[in-house]
Amino acid sequence: MMKRCFSILPQNVRFSSKFTSFNLPKLDLADFIDSNKRGINVLPSYRDETASTTQATNSKELRLLSKTLQGQSYRDQLELNPDVSKAINNNIMAVHIPNNLRRVATNYYKEIQEPNSLHRPCRTKMEVDAHIASIFLQNYGSIFQSLKELQKRVGPDNFKPQRILDVGYGPATGIVALNDILGPNYRPDLKDAVILGNAEMQERAKIILSRQLNEVVDTVEENVSTEKEQETDRRNKNFQEDEHIGEVMTKKINIMTNLRSSIPASKEYDLIILTHQLLHDGNQFPIQVDENIEHYLNILAPGGHIVIIERGNPMGFEIIARARQITLRPENFPDEFGKIPRPWSRGVTVRGKKDAELGNISSNYFLKVIAPCPHQRKCPLQVGNPNFYTHKEGKDLKFCNFQKSIKRPKFSIELKKGKLLATSWDGSQGNASRLKGTGRRNGRDYEILNYSYLIFERSHKDENTLKEIKKLRDENVNGKYDIGSLGDDTQNSWPRIINDPVKRKGHVMMDLCAPSGELEKWTVSRSFSKQTYHDARKSKKGDLWASAAKTQIKGLGDLNVKKFHKLEKERIKQLKKEERQKARKAMESYNELEDSLQFDDHQFSNFEVMKKLSTFHGNDFLQHVNRK
Structure with missing residues (x-):
């Protein structure tokens, strides 16, 4: 557990009499203050159990476990x-x-x-x-x-393509x-x-x-x-x-x-x-x-x-x-x-x-x-066909995506002005009907990204690397990660938070894609661990979660993909039926028009003739005639 301390001292700070009230032991300044790589002097109480300094850049991050900080996604706007x-x-x-x-x-x-x-x-x-x-x-x-x-x-030092x-x-x-x-x-x-x-x-x-x-x-x-x-x-x-x-x-x-x-x-x-x-x-x-x-x-x-x-x-x-x-x-x-x-x-x-x-x-x-995947097993959310989501039964299907806030520059704000790109909104969330309006909600100068991503790494092809891969595969024959596992307990297999954590008084519930290859629901309570509970309240969607939890259960049952395959077949069958009906109506209109012209029967006006031709040749034909 990360230990707390009372202050961070810059390099130019000197001890004075005001520190005597803390009853500090008589130590030399060099023993009491340690300089990290960023040139900031950090009290030893900010070290973790292994006596190593953390990668934190501010006091809020210093309160987190080093593993939690390592698993966090990029936080800045x-x-x-x-x-x-x-x-x-x-x-x-x-x-x-x-x-x-x-x-x-x-x-x-x-x-x-x-x-x-x-x-x-x-x-x-x-x-x-x-x-x-x-x-x-x-x-x-x-x-x-x-x-x-x-x-x-991969590490900043290793990321220089x-x-x-x-x-x-x-x-x-x-x-x-x-x-x-x-x-x-x-x-x-x-x-x-x-x-x-x-x-x-x-x-x-x-x-x-x-x-x-x-x-x-x-x-x-x-x-x-x-x-x-x-x-x-x-x-x-x-x-x-x-x-x-x-x-x-x-x-x-x-x-x-x-x-x-x-x-x-x-x-x-x-x-x-x-x-x-x-x-x-x-x-x-x-x-x-x-x-x-x-x-x-x-x-x-x-x-x-x-x-x-x-x-x-x-x-x-x-x-x-x-x-x-x-x-x-x-x-x-x-x-x-x-x-x-x-x-x-x-x-x-x-x-x-x-x-x-x-x-x-x-x-x-x-x-x-x-x-973002913490495993290489079958994706538990994949259904295999984007059309499944368009069915009435498919509206509740979940999928993996991520969000991020980005500040709007001047050209983006100018573009969203006016009626064309203004979106209506109300103040129902803030219980203030007077906030109803159009344009940027509450005058926000940022927007939310919505995206999916995937990152692969190709291994080196030298002989030593290939032997190492074969050795790992041979040793993993009987290895299995059960529900609630942290994998090999490195960032390589820590579970990833795929939904916004539900934060309640005394506990936090998280939906995770876990190294077991399943979607899991973990609950971290204050009684389980105060430090872990604190870190859970600071977690966000997209982070890796590196700590245990009080309860760990499977979060989603197996998808009934066969049902969606059946619905998709029915949809395709219905589309083909509609196409046949459309073609039959077009042919009937063509035959009626042909009979009228053959017997010189003027039962159709010129406009009706053109309208029937449009059913056979397309709506663009009728629009062209109307413009004439």
Whole structure:
């Protein structure tokens, strides 16, 4: 248990007579104060039971157990780089009439609100700028939070990828987030950004990336004179004082990132960031997901990571779950627990004895999941078909997603002004009807991200690593994690909180995805442990939970997927029936019209003739006639 103390002393504090009231033992100052790596002097009472200092950065974190702090997700509110925000506002948004952007953004919001809808590439210049004004911030926050999780799980010192690939519809959003995380001194060997859609998005990416210091190309020679350097500094100062508002000549902008319009097929990358890229056509699920994940895994270098970002809705979750299933093949390892790297072999589906399965797989390509899953067994929430959620019985189906708050920059706040993007709200939660209105609720300057993500790590393929993987798999034959287990008691298998903890007086209830491969419900009471109870009250959705609990039970029964398969067959049958009825009515109208023209019987007016033709050729025909 973490011990408490009464103060944190900065380096320049000296002991005085006011400390005598505490009856402290007579110790030297050097014995009483310990300096940690951050240069902050921390009293020894903040150490844990192993006498090691914690990673806390403030007094609130110091009260947490070291394991709890290690399992927490990134806590700070996200905020877009101010220089990037200013460039978007001055050089992209300022060249448009605001209502034009709002109108295009509104149409796109309506489009993606349809059931099982997917993000798509921008088609026009106006859609490009509307995407940046509306969708860019959400995607940036989702990628930033996911990369922060990866950085924490592998360690900041181990997260320095040298070859990066970002694929998406936005202005190299993954590269923008990565640059902000790793800082201005981050200079990798290769950064490729594949931007799909209208070519104007690449021009916008140049503007945005040019505002980050680690994208500046160093072209100054070492022997430049002092006078020229001073003149350059003078010009830069004048430019900053007189900010340019309007279009920018992007041809003269040079950045470190290579902007591409096609996906590479032969290079290898240490980090691959995919934003809404595994499924482009909902009718192609799951075949398209399988094909796309296979391609990107083929260009992932040994020791590299692949980060998959999808929407936080049922369709996005099922895409993530399918990619996880096709990669880990949990059906081939029914008795295996833990996160032992799995062999990646496309098309292996035959189930049998484990030794026989592994004997048939000749591969040096192994993968394991880093986050968010604490296990590599079958996903307990996966149903296998996004259409199941559209049924009346499927509205209660649960799926895995995460939320995060991000501060709205000026261009985002300006976009949401007016009637087009204003959403009605009331004050029922605060019991104040006078708070009813439209627009930003209570004038909030932030919005909530909603996303699903998945992170894989490819193992190294040297002989020692392959032997270690085989040894782990052989030793895990009889290993099993029961309900309530913490796995191997490391962050590799700690259960993850998948819903907001329910905090009541005296106890906290948490829904966890556990290393047992099941959804579990844990209850932490004050009587169980005051320190654990304190940490539970500070927990949030998305954290790893590293402590025990008073009660630990299975939280959800097995899904009755057969029922949904039956409902889906009935739905498809009904759709086919409606299509046949529609085709039959169109044919009857055509036959009536043909008979009328054949016998020169003018029983139909010209408009009625056109209307009947429209039933056969489509509604667009009738609309065209009405405009005439």
